[in-house]
Amino acid sequence: MAENTFPQKTEIAINEDYDILPRLGYVEPYPNESISHYMGRLRRFKANSLPSGYSLGKITGLGAITTRWEKLYFNPFPSLEELKALSNLIGVEVERLYEMLPSKGVTMKPRPIRLCGACYAEAPCHCIEWQFKEKMKCDRHQLGLLTKCTNCETPFPIPADWELGVCTHCSLPFAKMVKRQKRY
Ligand SMILES: [Zn+2]
Ligand SMILES: [Zn+2]
The missing domain is CATH 1.10.260 (434 Repressor (Amino-terminal Domain))
Structure with a gap:
């Protein structure tokens, strides 16, 4: 084959x-x-x-x-x-x-689901390293990772259900949430 x-x-x-x-x-x-x-x-x-x-x-x-x-x-x-x-x-x-899995020796924190809106604007997907236990910011953008919608504070669903890339409650696009991410 x-x-x-x-x-x-x-x-x-x-x-x-x-x-x-x-x-x-x-x-x-x-x-x-x-x-x-x-x-x-x-x-x-x-x-x-x-x-x-x-x-x-x-x-x-x-x-x-x-x-x-x-x-x-x-x-x-x-x-x-x-x-x-x-x-x-x-x-x-x-x-x-x-x-697509956590690297060996890395502790995962499966909840809350985290997001970098700037990364999502570039490639619409959930990155595995956002769930690493010690990960509080996106190293590419030097922005704090989000754990809930910046508008209505609804937690993010599991990434398998990120069909439209918007908040399930208020429909704010993930890519727009970058505006409220904390700078490091
Ligand atoms: Zn990022
Ligand atoms: Zn929302």
Whole structure:
């Protein structure tokens, strides 16, 4: 199987064991994108249209594990076998999936969900490093990370649900929240 040819639509692929596996439409990850945000985009991609993390868990054979990843819960840490199962289905290499996860030795803080509006304006995604425990500011922009909407103070939903990139309560775009971020 050629490494760089990814199917654009759901189609049948045959793995080494000659099991018939579904293949999902390929979605290009953003640099630093968290696996939660990526899986949400992957599911909503029109060729895939998977309604929930549960449905992705079902076709990967990973059950509730993918839902946990969407919630940014990585304890126990995703195993190589689990990442391979996802990789086979979506055409993203395991090494690339590891980049969407916290690096070894880094403690995650899954809540509150954090955001740098300036980063979001450049690339509309949630970055995994925003959830590192000690991370209080964006190192690229020297701005404090936000934990809630700057207008109505609604906390951000899990990144898998960031479909429109706006506050779920008042619809303020994430990219506009940069105005209220604290400068360091
Ligand atoms: Zn930033
Ligand atoms: Zn709001």
